[in-house]
Structures are given as C-alpha cells and as structure tokens.
Amino acid sequence: MRRIRAAATGAVTLSLALAATACGGGSATGGGSNDSPRTLTYWASNQGASIAVDQQVLGPELDKFQKRTGIKVKLEVVPWSDLLNRILTATTSGQGPDVLNIGNTWSASLQATGALLPWDAKNFAAIGGKDRFVGSALGSTGAQGKDPAAVPLYSMAYALYYNKKIFADAGISQPPATWDELVADGKKIKAGGKSVLGAEGGNLAENIHHVFVFAKQHGADFFTADGKPGFTAPKVVDAVKSYVDLMAKDKVIPTGDAEYAQNQSVSDFAKGKQAMLLWQSASANLKSQGMSEDAYGIAPVPVISGTPGTGTQVDSMVAGINLAVFKNTHNLDGATTFVKFMTSDEEQKILNKAYSTIPPVKSAQTDPAFGTPADAVLKNTLATSAAALPQVASESQFETAVGTAVKDLFADAAAGHAVTTDSVKAALEKAQQQMPAA
Amino acid sequence: MTTTAFKEPVREAAPGTAKRAPRRTGRIRRAGLPYLLLLPALVLELLVHLVPMVIGIVMSFKELTQFYIRDWGTAPWSGLGNYRVSVDFNAPVGKALLHSFSVTVAFTLLSVALCWLTGTAAAVFMQDGFRGRGLLRALFLVPYALPVYAAVITWVFMFQHDNGLVNHVLHDQLHLTGKPSFWLIGDNSFYALLTVSVWKGWPFAFLIVTAGLQNIPRELYEAAALDGAGTWQQIRRITLPSLRPVNQVLVLVLFLWTFNDFNTPYVLFGKSAPNAADLISVHIYQASFVTWNFGTGSAMSVLLLLFLLLVTAGYLLLTSRGRRASDG
Numbered sequence: 001m002r003r004i005r006a007a008a009t010g011a012v013t014l015s016l017a018l019a020a021t022a023c024g025g026g027s028a029t030g031g032g033s034n035d036s037p038r039t040l041t042y043w044a045s046n047q048g049a050s051i052a053v054d055q056q057v058l059g060p061e062l063d064k065f066q067k068r069t070g071i072k073v074k075l076e077v078v079p080w081s082d083l084l085n086r087i088l089t090a091t092t093s094g095q096g097p098d099v100l101n102i103g104n105t106w107s108a109s110l111q112a113t114g115a116l117l118p119w120d121a122k123n124f125a126a127i128g129g130k131d132r133f134v135g136s137a138l139g140s141t142g143a144q145g146k147d148p149a150a151v152p153l154y155s156m157a158y159a160l161y162y163n164k165k166i167f168a169d170a171g172i173s174q175p176p177a178t179w180d181e182l183v184a185d186g187k188k189i190k191a192g193g194k195s196v197l198g199a200e201g202g203n204l205a206e207n208i209h210h211v212f213v214f215a216k217q218h219g220a221d222f223f224t225a226d227g228k229p230g231f232t233a234p235k236v237v238d239a240v241k242s243y244v245d246l247m248a249k250d251k252v253i254p255t256g257d258a259e260y261a262q263n264q265s266v267s268d269f270a271k272g273k274q275a276m277l278l279w280q281s282a283s284a285n286l287k288s289q290g291m292s293e294d295a296y297g298i299a300p301v302p303v304i305s306g307t308p309g310t311g312t313q314v315d316s317m318v319a320g321i322n323l324a325v326f327k328n329t330h331n332l333d334g335a336t337t338f339v340k341f342m343t344s345d346e347e348q349k350i351l352n353k354a355y356s357t358i359p360p361v362k363s364a365q366t367d368p369a370f371g372t373p374a375d376a377v378l379k380n381t382l383a384t385s386a387a388a389l390p391q392v393a394s395e396s397q398f399e400t401a402v403g404t405a406v407k408d409l410f411a412d413a414a415a416g417h418a419v420t421t422d423s424v425k426a427a428l429e430k431a432q433q434q435m436p437a438a
Numbered sequence: 439m440t441t442t443a444f445k446e447p448v449r450e451a452a453p454g455t456a457k458r459a460p461r462r463t464g465r466i467r468r469a470g471l472p473y474l475l476l477l478p479a480l481v482l483e484l485l486v487h488l489v490p491m492v493i494g495i496v497m498s499f500k501e502l503t504q505f506y507i508r509d510w511g512t513a514p515w516s517g518l519g520n521y522r523v524s525v526d527f528n529a530p531v532g533k534a535l536l537h538s539f540s541v542t543v544a545f546t547l548l549s550v551a552l553c554w555l556t557g558t559a560a561a562v563f564m565q566d567g568f569r570g571r572g573l574l575r576a577l578f579l580v581p582y583a584l585p586v587y588a589a590v591i592t593w594v595f596m597f598q599h600d601n602g603l604v605n606h607v608l609h610d611q612l613h614l615t616g617k618p619s620f621w622l623i624g625d626n627s628f629y630a631l632l633t634v635s636v637w638k639g640w641p642f643a644f645l646i647v648t649a650g651l652q653n654i655p656r657e658l659y660e661a662a663a664l665d666g667a668g669t670w671q672q673i674r675r676i677t678l679p680s681l682r683p684v685n686q687v688l689v690l691v692l693f694l695w696t697f698n699d700f701n702t703p704y705v706l707f708g709k710s711a712p713n714a715a716d717l718i719s720v721h722i723y724q725a726s727f728v729t730w731n732f733g734t735g736s737a738m739s740v741l742l743l744l745f746l747l748l749v750t751a752g753y754l755l756l757t758s759r760g761r762r763a764s765d766g
Contacts, residue, residue, distance in 0.1 A: 081708075085727060092507050113504050202623065204710060259623050261708065277480045394503070397729045404710040411623035411712060414599075433530030436503055436731050 013107035109414035112393035113150035129354025137360035150322035152360035158316035175299035186252035186435035201410035204403025216314035248413035258414035401431035498736035520737035557643025582641035590705035597621035650684030
C-alpha cells in the first residue's frame, strides 16, 4: 500500500512538474547565454520559388560560415503562411530558433512581445555599425524611438512589370505613369483579348501593400499620429475604394483575380496572358516560370501625377526581410557573428543576387551586379518614393483586419455587387473594430 | 498506515494468524492494482486535457495580448472583462461572435442532417447482398479514410473560379449558371463548405448505420413482408426504430465534430474566412492567433465549451427520456 501511495504521489508530482514545464510561458524571461557556442538554429523565410531553392541558395553559405567559425547552422526554411504563427508559438514557449527572418513590416509587432534582441549601439557596433545600412530599410526595423528589433537583410520595392509584346500589339509605346493612363491603356489591351492587370485579391498582405500606397497617394494614413487605427477617415476610404475600383469600376483587374492568393497573377503574367503586374522583385520568379528577361519591361508603379517622388507621390512600401535574434538564445555571440556574416558585403551580394532583391547594405548596393535597368528602378524607388508601413505594435493585426476587408470588397466586386463609398466604409469600420484595444 | 504497521507484529505473534496477514496485504495490493494500472492514463489525461483546459480558463480572466505572451503569468487580471466583451452583442466583438455562432448553428444542422440522410440511405441500399457490394462499400469509405488536408485541398482546386472542375461542370457543360460562380469567396462559400463537410462526414454515418443494421434480425423483415409491408413501411416500422440507439449516439457525435470542425474551413479559406462561412472555430482562432487577443479568444472558447456541454446534456436527457418512454 505504501509503495502504491508512493508511486501515486511520485506520478502525480511528475505529471504536475511536466505540466508546469510544458506550459513554459511562465518563466521565459531569460536574457540569452553562450551555453551552446557550437550550434545555431536559423529559420529562414521562403524567399525563392520553392523551399528547395532556398536550401540550395543558403546551404553553401552556411557551410562557408561553419568553416570560418566552427559553428554549425541548422537551417529550416519556413513558408510565409506559417512564419508569423511559428514565431508567436516560439515566443510563448521560449523554445525558438537562435536567429530568424521576419517580414520587415512585422518588426514593431514582434518588438512589442519582447522576444527579440534589441539592436542597441553595442550590438550594431559588433556588425559594423548602423551607418552601413540604407535609411529606408532601417525605417522598418521597429517602433520609432526604440532600438531596432532586427537588422535589414534583403530590400525590395514594388514596380510595374509590363509585357512588351502585348503593349506593342495594342499600340502602346510606353508604360503608364498615372492610374488614368493605365485605365486608358487597359481598353486597348482588352481589345486584343488579353487581361490588363494582375492582383492577388485573396492575399491579405498584398492587399495591404497596395492600399497603403493608394492611401499615401491620397495623402491619407491608416494610423493617427499617436498610433491609433483611423481606418474610416474619408481619405482612407477613398484610397481603398480607388484600389478596389480597378476591378469594380475600371475593370482592369479581372474578376477571377479576386480569389487569387497563391501568386497566380504572377503565373498569368509569365504565361503572357496578362499585360501588367504590380510586384516586388519579380525577376527571379518570372525567370523560374520560363519568361525571358527581354520579354518584359520594368517601370515605376503609377501615381496620380505621373511623377513619383517623396510625399503623396509614394509608389511603393519599403518591402524587405529583416534578420532578428531571439533574446533567449543559447548562443548569443554566435548569433551576432552570424548576423555579421549575413550582412557582410560578400554575402549581401551573393544572396541578393540569388533572390533578385536589393542589398540594404550601402557598400554592397554599389556593386555593378545591381546596376541593371530593373534594379535602377527598384533602387530609385527605395531611395525616393517608398514609405515604410506604420511601425506600430498592432501592425500585424492591421494587415489581417484591413487585408480581409479588401478581400471581402474584391469578393463583392467579383460577384457583381456594387462597391460604394458606404460599403467600403462599412468594411473598414468592421476591420477597425477587430483591432485589439491598445 | 502507522496503525497497520503497529498492529501487524502483534498479529504475527499470535499463533494461527501468521498466514492471514500476508493474504490481507495481498488483498490490499490487489485492490490497489486497478488504480495503479489506471495511473498512466490518468496522468496523460491530466497532461493532455485537464491542464491545458485549466490554463485556458485562467487565461480567459486575463488581459492577454502580445505584450504579455512571452510571460503570460504577468498579464493583468481582467475579471469578467473578456466575457463581457464576448457577449456584448451591441458591440463589434460580440456582434461578430453572434454572427459566427449563427452561421455555425445553421451549417451544423444542415451538415448533420445531410450526412445522416445520405449515410442512412446508402446503408439501407447496401443492406441486401449484391455483386460488387464489398467494393462499393470500400469506395464509400474513401472520403473518411483520406487525410483531411489532402482531401480539402483537392476541393480547393475543384472550387476555383477559372480552372475549377465545379464551374466547368455547372457552367460549361450543364449550363446551369449564367456565368462561372465564385465558391471560395463571397456568399457561395457557405455552400462550398457544406458540400465538403457532407462529403467528408457521411461515410462515418454510413459506417455506423451499417453496423447498426447488422443487429436487426432478418426474421423481422420476413415476417413483415409476409404481412404485406412494403419497403418503405419496413424502413419506417422496423429499420428506423431499431436504429434509434445507434442514431442517438451518431447524431450527437456528428453534431460535436461538425460544430467544432476547424480543419475544413481553415484549409478551404485560410485564416480569414468569408463572412458567409465564418465558423466559430476559425473565428476563435482568429481572435486568439491573428489579432493576438488571447484573453478574449480563451473566454470565447470557454463559452463555446459551456454551450456544447449544455447541448450535450440536454440531448442526452431528452433521448434517454424518450428511450425510457418507448421502453415503458
């Protein structure tokens, strides 16, 4: 009997102890250590055409890192659709990677969880200083007035990709510089039996990137100066409506695109079914789908006036990927060394070439490899007419809430329902109500 | 324990009692054995169900947002705040929850009814032996055996607007619709979800009803046929009443599964389901893991749990009363 009781007590104690450990959460306040200096775990976001492509690109570089430092990097490429949830889970359990890629627009949201290592002057000094990085990329690394939560790794910008042959067949000599021109060109293109402009109506992040730019062009902001959501401001409503109207009223985006969310619009463009595509750094993706580089041209995204520039003539968000370190890493020094390696001139050139992105490191950006006409458009956009998405703690929730509102509006447009100022306002009001109370 | 330890030597000293003592210990051991054997299951149950449930309930009383998830113990208490927000049907969060709840109830009732009808019809049809029955029965069970993700993704392809099989058949071949419809966005998404749910759920009903049918004595049908009862009368007077106990469990299980189904809507629509198909499981997921309001999400989960407990209890009470009445 005594043995049974002892066994029972032991089992219950063990189970409670296990439960307490499984809950984690309670004590994840650690500040990092150097307990396991020989290994690192790295979560890379899926940048290439597939996860296998990423492994091919990153594998040799990680081997190189191991040869130089003796640190073995365990790589896991995480698809975009899973990445934010995986980071969140790792934050809750305290069991995450040492180094990870984050979408640069999430920087402030993830910074608010307190899980990422702040990049203060000391940490930046260890990787060569803040001045090495382009200003616009640094603008998407965390909330203003705080030490950045991450370091820029790849930079991207939106551009207008257009099919030269379809344009020539329709008698159009140059890409549209304004939205009015784009709509006018659309009529000629449709007469030739091709679709005009691609969109990913079911992709929440894509929707956000576009309505953000439209809002900037209308002189509007989704967040007030003190960081509160202001989605129903009349100018914001107008901006969102004018983007959805490209399908609902102007009929340049085909209704079928309302349910696209797996980059089908890129495929449509690569297959020559569609004349134009608004995309960030699409070259590598188009090439992998068999579209030759001289088949398409690259121009700045249209604006209202025709001349992109700072202020209301913004034509892209500052797109890109940042590299962050989990605060409770067991290889703090190794993680910093790895960030230094990945942001070195040499690696920046190799990796950004492979992904057809622009290096956010100034000295690497000057490399002739990034001097093609396509890169010139992207670099110029990043330098003069791109704006960072709001760096507020609720940014990731904003992407989902407003992104869903735009998705629903596209669904309305596709079903032939009228998209009115009132219906847009109602959708945005609902999105605003879903935002967490700050 | 101390008393026993003290008494035992005394008993051992008395002649004739020495043999009884070990037998008594053995009896105690035997009496304890079942508990010991239950222990692993108990511990696992505690770990897998009870502990997370208690944590979930604690969370529902906390103001748990992204600022605290790293160390959720430190999140401030909000009392009944999360519950108030969830059931305030005039305010946005409550209104959205109520909408999602109504969609889920309508969806569940329709799906369970269709699953049951299809499953029962198929089982009755397959009751009589015929050539190829085994093969057909195996084919019927395919949707039930397929991994959910693979099956639902296939439906996603079929429901696509431009290249999907559904539009190809309905529009291009049968000319039933004026223009190709959207199934994965907008109002039709409800019917898309219902279709997949029934396709996935009816084989289970078929399986259970088939098992139930095997227990009905064939003589009953023969006797009924002799008395001149037709097929429909046999189904109404013999098959359905005999299946009652099986159906009671089947309907309850189907209801609970369908009401809580997360995989089907999530794979079909992703993390932001269209309004018309905003099932409560995905809605709560969205509150918790997309807008990062973990406290509110937990409160909604607890409310859902209470609702399902209430429905189950009510259903069991009602059906057992019905059974007693019919037995009596």
